[in-house]
Amino acid sequence: MDKITKVTGVALPFAYDNVDTDQIIPAEYLKITRREGLGRHLFNNWRYLENGEPNPNFILNDQRYRNACILVAGRNFGIGSSREHAVWALADYGFKAIIAASFGDIFYENAAKNGLVCVILDDKELDTVRRAALNQPLELEVDVERLLISYSGMELRFKMDQATQNRLLTGLDDIEYTLKFYSHKIHEYEAKKPAFLGPRKVDLEGLEKAFE
Amino acid sequence: MAGLSVFQKIWNDHIVANEGDRFLIYIDRHLVHEVTSPIAFRSLRERGLTVRRSDLTLATVDHNVPTTDRAKPIDDKLSAQQIEALRVNAKSNNLPLLDYQSPLQGIVHVVGPELGFVLPGVTVACGDSHTSTNGALGALGFGVGTSEIEMVLATQSLWLRKPATMLVEIRGSLRSGVTPKDVALNFIGRVGVGGCIGYAVEYGGPLVEQLSVEERMTLANLTTEAGGRTGIVSPDEKSIEFVYGKPYAPQGEEWDRAVNYWKTLKSDGDAEYDKSVDIGVSDLEPQVTWGTDPSMVCGVSERIPNPERFRDHQQRRKAEKALEYMGLKPGTRIDEINVDAVFIGSCTNARLGDLIQAARVVVGRRVSPRVKAIVVPGSQLVKRRAERLGLHRVFIEAGFEWRNSGCSLCLGMNSDRLAAGTRCVSTSNRNFENRQGFGVRTHLTSPIMAAAAALEGRFIDARELSLGNVGIGG
Known part of the structure; x- marks a missing residue:
């Protein structure tokens, strides 16, 4: 994963609270075995009409925001299904940061793993940013190092847990890192694990036969 | 400490x-x-x-x-x-x-x-x-x-x-x-x-x-x-x-x-x-979702809320959008809403106990001719155990389809998906837009409420129906 210190670009104001991952990427697009190319189907059912044409009333189809890379959402963005495809679709489309009042827990973790910056603002601050972005395409900067959003001379501080901030700033690969520095710890832990927490060895084929 | x-x-x-x-x-x-x-x-x-x-x-x-x-x-x-x-x-x-x-x-x-x-x-x-x-x-x-x-x-x-x-x-x-x-x-x-x-x-x-x-x-x-x-x-x-x-x-x-x-x-x-949160449930009645997320829910005796009652601007807009998607009008009584499909299944409500409860409502009755109703057991073992109790006969004789296990209509990834505009009562966990198929309107309920809706072709308080016995000598 690339290191991310700053995201700069046009902000797209997104109207609704409680945007679930089914809306971000509908289930029919989960049948892929590669993560690339999902951007085409981002918000598929809101973005396209039944005949496949772009829905002119949906903000992603508004030419003024065509280069947007920062999504200004509402409360509880990314709730619901754990599908990481939601993050892949947002990233593949070109979004690099999402600003919201809160995020679904699993979405938030998935985003950090993919270098998609999730910024949490309180309702009031969020509303201010959204209004500013509504009037005209707004150039916005998210500084992950200083935890600061700035636009048109305004500055807003935001909080981010240290673990997530470190992950973004260092671009560390969790698996590589864990295997390198914690393999022995995992071994030690496993050695102490009581056998009764199992699972017991089961002859699955035999078990299946018993139930045929 | x-x-x-x-x-x-x-x-x-x-x-x-x-x-x-x-x-x-x-x-x-x-x-x-x-x-x-x-x-x-x-x-x-x-x-x-x-x-x-x-x-x-x-x-x-x-x-x-x-x-x-x-x-x-x-x-x-x-x-x-x-x-x-x-x-x-x-x-x-x-x-x-x-x-x-x-x-x-x-x-x-x-x-x-x-x-x-x-x-x-x-x-x-x-x-x-x-x-x-x-x-x-x-x-x-x-x-x-x-x-x-x-x-x-x-x-x-x-x-x-x-x-x-x-x-x-x-x-x-x-x-x-x-x-x-x-x-x-x-x-x-x-x-x-x-x-x-x-x-x-x-x-x-x-x-x-x-x-x-x-x-x-x-x-x-x-x-x-x-x-x-x-x-x-x-x-x-x-x-x-x-x-x-x-x-x-x-x-x-x-x-x-x-x-x-x-x-x-x-x-x-x-x-x-x-x-810490305390919730009292003694007065609770069966619940039915009316919107496009599981928090948009009310009791079966209630009416579809008027979005204007939400003071929060965002909540109001969300409710308006949800009712438009759901094809529902504020003030409609829940039991006036007709249903087209019923799904009893999912990791939320498709274990043996759920199927027994639904079967007790269904036994000896018929699914409304305008309803397509399916039962999808939570596992093949649940299916097998249900069949030992004869539950499959109860459902099939009533007009339900008795299926093999899978997530099915809970998330609509397989061919069980429904057609646009279908109103489906579902024992699953999410009533998000397009979850059960493009344009499908999902209402979440318990298995007994879903079973009752299948029989009547509209929502009713399942408690109005007498319960039969199932599984005895089945």
Whole structure:
């Protein structure tokens, strides 16, 4: 994963609270075995009409925001299904940061793993940013190092847990890192694990036969 | 020093290491399914790694599988490819797989507990948000994305931020015909879909103690719909009895040791929580969702709310948009709403107890001619047990279709998807837009409410119908 210190670009104001991952990427697009190319189907059912044409009333189809890379959402963005495809679709489309009042827990973790910056603002601050972005395409900067959003001379501080901030700033690969520095710890832990927490060895084929 | 909650005890017992506010937590059980795993396996392979602990991993196919005839090949090419990918990945990593035609195949959160693969006190990871279901046994379940699946495959552990703790104490007793599903939907309605974000939610109080483990699963399952990171109930005699004799559960002396350990996990009386919520349920009536997320819910005797009653601007807009999608008008009585389809299934409400309850409403009656109704058991074992009780005959004679197991209409990845505009009563967990097919209008209810709606062709209070007996000499 690339290191991310700053995201700069046009902000797209997104109207609704409680945007679930089914809306971000509908289930029919989960049948892929590669993560690339999902951007085409981002918000598929809101973005396209039944005949496949772009829905002119949906903000992603508004030419003024065509280069947007920062999504200004509402409360509880990314709730619901754990599908990481939601993050892949947002990233593949070109979004690099999402600003919201809160995020679904699993979405938030998935985003950090993919270098998609999730910024949490309180309702009031969020509303201010959204209004500013509504009037005209707004150039916005998210500084992950200083935890600061700035636009048109305004500055807003935001909080981010240290673990997530470190992950973004260092671009560390969790698996590589864990295997390198914690393999022995995992071994030690496993050695102490009581056998009764199992699972017991089961002859699955035999078990299946018993139930045929 | 204050006591510890069940969550804190299990969490503490699984800390491998920590770095500031993130903890490396050992994962005792990893459940894998065909839809969220292929990319994780591919990436693992590209790293030159294999699954670290195949003995702690169990795979099944559920999300995209057809629920029709298992002898026939799978028509949907992409689904067949995903299933084949899981077969290849299971084989090359030596993982047990409950395959499409296995008599043990089923929904991942049903088969884990059913086979004793999940036990009280273990940590469980699965690439599915409803992994919280396992909390009913006193296990700690974490729903994760594909990157985390790969992390567990490679290291058998996860870096997690410690969630805050919330105790939900449920007081009072349920009126007849009111179920844990109604309790959960009502709770989500009160706190909202983001009400438990960042929390590990523990359910406690006298009512929870009285509930069966299966009923607790419905509660724990729906934690994620309130945004909770996980949901859990302290292990007790019931959860211990539930796992006894299951294939993967310990036996003999190991069993005795396990029971002794499990008995230490119950939340201490003086455990501290970051937040406590008391909910009274004695007056609760069956719940029906009217909108496009599970918090948009009301009692069966109520009317569709007027969005103007929401003071919050965002909530009002959301409600307006939801009613437009749902094709409903404010002020409409719930029992005036006609329904076109009924789905009894999903990891929320398709275990044996759920099917028995629904069958007691259905027995001796007929499904309304305008309704397409299907029952999709939570697992092939649930199906088999239901058939031993003769439940399949009850459903089939009434006009329901009796299917094979899978996630089916809960998320609409297989061919069970419904046509646009269909109004479907569903025992599943999400009424999001387009979830059951493009333009499909989903109402979440308990199994008995869904069964009653199938018979009447509209919503009715299921308590108006007398209950029959099922399973006697079946």
